[in-house]
Amino acid sequence: MRALVSQSPRTSASGEGTHTLAVVELPLPVPGPGQVRVAVRAAAVNPVDLATANGVLAAGGLHPARDSVGLGWDVAGRVDALGAGVAAYSVGDEVIGLADLLDAVSGTHAEYVVLDTHQIAPAPPGVDPVAAATIPLNALTAEQALDNLALTPGQSVLVTGAAGGVGGFAVELAVRRGLRVAAVAAAADEALVRGFGAEWFVPRDVERLGAAVRALVPGGVDGALDAAVLGGAEVLGAVRNQGAYTTLGPASAIPLRGIRTSHTWIAADGERLAQLSQLAAAATGGLTLRVADTFALSDAEAAYGRLARGAVRGRLVLVP
Structure with missing residues (x-):
């Protein structure tokens, strides 16, 4: 089968080297x-x-x-072979999935991928596989980040x-949890993120983010999901x-003023x-699926x- 890998024949122990993509x-x-x-x-x-x-x-x-090393996390496809003991799926089932092991010979950027059953779910009914492939990594990340914040209905979240892949889902999923959302994005994306359900909007190039948010939400928001990895400071x-504060990157966040900080992995x-797949189903339309190309x-x-x-709105999708 064909698979996309990153090759580095001169890789050093530190991981540095000349990296090339190859099918x-x-x-x-x-x-x-x-x-x-x-x-x-x-x-x-x-x-990633x-x-x-x-x-x-x-x-x-x-x-x-x-x-x-193999590449690719997200996948939408059809089950074509079963391992021993698999009863929940049958050959021919349409599924979406997430390959979350970094050290892989082959990822989802391939013609075939093997996944554990806990890594897959039924594909959203009525949704094209190209659009469905944008769900797993970004929507699960947004959902797990919101879990880490542990906010309750009526509270506010930044x-x-x-406007990004994770951030857009985070706004929609936060609103579904009954949270009030302050969104940070490019000024040109204000209408987009308000369409996701954001109540407040702050341009990302504002000079002092904290002051700008507090002008809208006196005293500050109850939690922040740093999908852009701007950094705790x-x-x-x-x-x-x-x-509460959670970030998607490894950058440290000092728990100033008793703020509970975390990393979402x-x-x-x-x-x-x-x-999430059911929420994204065509008949539900509870998640906005965006394909850039x-x-x-x-x-x-x-x-x-x-x-x-950069400057990609929606996901780029590979089709074998």
């Missing part, structure tokens, strides 16, 4: 006990894929330095990067004393993913290059 031929993976093989129909490209491809994650110690000023969760797997380098240039 290579690998043996067709065989599902083991409790696993399924998915014939990939679509796979989104995310910033770019960081893996560039060797940033290996350099940061998040996976061992390798001469070759979402940075509110900038965002904590917007949070009330003894509030995504973990596959099939049960939660199934709930599609690329053939053979043209993956162009997709990665476009993501690296």
Whole structure:
């Protein structure tokens, strides 16, 4: 089968080296006990894929330095083989899934991928696989980040990067939890994030974020979800004393003024993913699925290059 990998034949122990993208031929993976093989129909490209491809994650110690590492987290596809003991799925089932192991020979940017059953969920009914492939990583990250904040209905939450993949879902999911949302995004994206349900809006280029938020929410918001990874020093000023803050990156956040700080590290969760899939179903429309463009797997380098240039609204999706 064909699979996209990041190759670094001169990788050092620190993970530094010359990294190149290549579509290579690998043996067709065989599902083991409790696993399924998915014939990939679509796979989104995310910033974490770019960081893996560039060797940033290996350099940061998040996976061992390798001469070759598989790429891709998100997938939408069809089950085409079952491992021993799998009863919840059948060959032919349409699914979405999340490959959350960083040190992989092959990821979802491939023609086939093997996943544990806890990494997949039924695909959203009535939704095209290209759009469905944008759900797993970003929606699960947003949901788990909101869990970490542990806010209650009626409380307020600041979402940075509110026009992004995680941030957009975070705004919608926060509103569904009964939270009042202050969104940070580019000025041109104000209508977009208000459409997601944001009550307040702050342009991302404001000089003092904390002061701007407090002008809208006296005393500060109850929690902040730093999807843009602006860093605690900038965002904590917007949070009330003894509030909550979570970030998606490894940057430290000092718990000033008794603020409870955390890092959200995504973990596959099939049960939660199934709930998000139902929410995104065509008949429900509870999540806004955004596709910026599609690329053939053979043209993956162009997709990665476009993501690296930035200013992408919605996800870029590879189609084998």
